[in-house]
Every structure is written in structure tokens, then in C-alpha cells.
Amino acid sequence: MFSRIDSRSPVPIYAQIADRVRVAVAAGELRGGDALPSVRALATSLRVNPATVVQAYRDLERDGIVEMRQGAGTFVSAMGAETRSRERTAAASRLVRQMLAEATRLGLTPADVRSALDRELPEEK
Amino acid sequence: MFSRIDSRSPVPIYAQIADRVRVAVAAGELRGGDALPSVRALATSLRVNPATVVQAYRDLERDGIVEMRQGAGTFVSAMGAETRSRERTAAASRLVRQMLAEATRLGLTPADVRSALDRELPEEK
DNA sequence: CCTAGTGTATCGGCACACCAATACACTTGC
DNA sequence: GCAAGTGTATTGGTGTGCCGATACACTAGG
Numbered sequence: 001m002f003s004r005i006d007s008r009s010p011v012p013i014y015a016q017i018a019d020r021v022r023v024a025v026a027a028g029e030l031r032g033g034d035a036l037p038s039v040r041a042l043a044t045s046l047r048v049n050p051a052t053v054v055q056a057y058r059d060l061e062r063d064g065i066v067e068m069r070q071g072a073g074t075f076v077s078a079m080g081a082e083t084r085s086r087e088r089t090a091a092a093s094r095l096v097r098q099m100l101a102e103a104t105r106l107g108l109t110p111a112d113v114r115s116a117l118d119r120e121l122p123e124e125k
Numbered sequence: 126m127f128s129r130i131d132s133r134s135p136v137p138i139y140a141q142i143a144d145r146v147r148v149a150v151a152a153g154e155l156r157g158g159d160a161l162p163s164v165r166a167l168a169t170s171l172r173v174n175p176a177t178v179v180q181a182y183r184d185l186e187r188d189g190i191v192e193m194r195q196g197a198g199t200f201v202s203a204m205g206a207e208t209r210s211r212e213r214t215a216a217a218s219r220l221v222r223q224m225l226a227e228a229t230r231l232g233l234t235p236a237d238v239r240s241a242l243d244r245e246l247p248e249e250k
Numbered sequence: 251c252c253t254a255g256t257g258t259a260t261c262g263g264c265a266c267a268c269c270a271a272t273a274c275a276c277t278t279g280c
Numbered sequence: 281g282c283a284a285g286t287g288t289a290t291t292g293g294t295g296t297g298c299c300g301a302t303a304c305a306c307t308a309g310g
Contacts, residue, residue, distance in 0.1 A: 012268060019230050026232030038286060049270045054287075070287045071277030092233055092241035099224045100245065105144050107151030108217055110246050116217035117242060120225065121235050137298060163256060174300045179257075195257045196307030 017056035032078030142181035157203030
């Protein structure tokens, strides 16, 4: 599950780890209550420092994806289906708002962004 | 034109300067051949180091927005209307592609992004 | 020419993100 | 209880982006 970690990538290792968990949860491979690898186990497995794994897990906890219980382990938090769906739409909105702000920063209009999205996502049903 | 520069902002000063020029050019306030403030003049006006202004101008030059001529000054480069329009669409595409990459990084689908954009931009004709 | 004004180049400090190392505190299971 | 395994906290090293300082090279105008 954590096979591909690139230490030379510009995206930090802790982000790569957290992203793996995110997509695994989003894809349903990990469900509420499932245990994640322990900080040490994952760290030695990835040839990485435990603190790096901790940072990844803490980010996930801040976003409500997992819960860290001292002495016990780290587990993906149980979320109802509609809560999860709401989280997805909220994340998407944050992303889009941030992009729109960047667009106006560059002198682009919302219409420019919309047509660009239509261009990048042609497969529309 | 450069009245509002926030040195405590997380976005770097050189980016703030470059952005000002970008929107001024996009809005038509600056046209091809117009001279920008000299590196030193703008630097002292903003209470900023000349090298910071240089970095902003170099970024603009890399993007083809301006041309720096040693000993002469910095001028916005003359671009045909269709060239400018092509630049806009290219910039918008870059932005959207980058956002889509981030979205998949978070386990979101293109459909999530599209519906989020529809939600954020309701005024559509 | 040559001076004043322009961009160019290089160095250095500062802050911060990233990550390794190490010692500490807690929970579980026997 | 207590040992093994878990998360927690602190410290420090390394790299890099940001920006200030200073000296250099070129171009215009008189």
C-alpha cells in the first residue's frame, strides 16, 4: 500500500504518506475502525524517520480522517456516508475557491477558468 | 499603482509586484511599449530591495509579459491581441490542470471538481 | 566623451519547511 | 504488574526560498 514513496520528489514525504491514506479511504480500501500501520513499523518499512510518519498522521487527524490514540495506535475514524460526502464537497469547494482567487490574482476571469475546465475535462455525459 | 504591498503577507513581495503588473496589463492599463518604473525607483518607493523588484521583473520577462533592456529600462512587450488571448487560455489551463492534480491527490474525482465549480459560479448565462 | 540612470551579478543573512535522532508517556495483553 | 508496543515531545541539522547589500556593466542624453 505504501510501495511508492519517492524521497527525491518535490512533494514532501509526509504528504505522500498522508495522500496514500486519503485515497485509500476515499476508495473504500480502508474503512472506519481499521488500524493503520504503527508509526515505527511504517517508518522502518519506508526507511524514513518516525517523526515524518507522525507528521503525516497528524495532518490526517487534523482533517478528521484518522484518530491517534496514545499507546493504542492510529485508526481511521468512523464517518457516516453523508458526512464523508459532505467532506468531499467541502474539500472540492475549498480547492475551487483557492484556484479562483489565484486566477483573479493573475488577471483571469471566472469565465476563463470555466472554459479551461471544459477544455481539460471533455468527457462529459 | 503599487500602493498596496504587504511585507507580512505569505505571498512574497516579488510575486505581489509581478501580479500588479499582470493585472494592469490584462486590464489594458499598460500597453505594449509602456515603460515600467525603474528597478531602483520602484524599490525605494516601496521601501524594498532592488533585487526584489528585479526578481519580479525577471518572472514577468520569463512569461513574456515585459522585456528588460540593460541600460534602458523595462517595458511591457508588444503582443498581438490573439497572442495575448492565447496566453490567457494557456495560463487558465495550467491553473486548472494543477488543481485537478491536487484534487486527485486528495482522492477527489473530476466530477467533484466540476460540481464544486458550478456551485461557486452560479451566475451562468 | 561622460555623466546619470538603467539593468546585471554575486554574496550573505534570515526564516522556515523538511526530516533525522532521541528520550518520554501511555495503553494493551499476558 | 510489567513488558512490549504504541503515540508524544524536544532538539538539531540541512536545504531552500526570500530579501537586503554592494559592486559591476551597459545605454541614453547632453
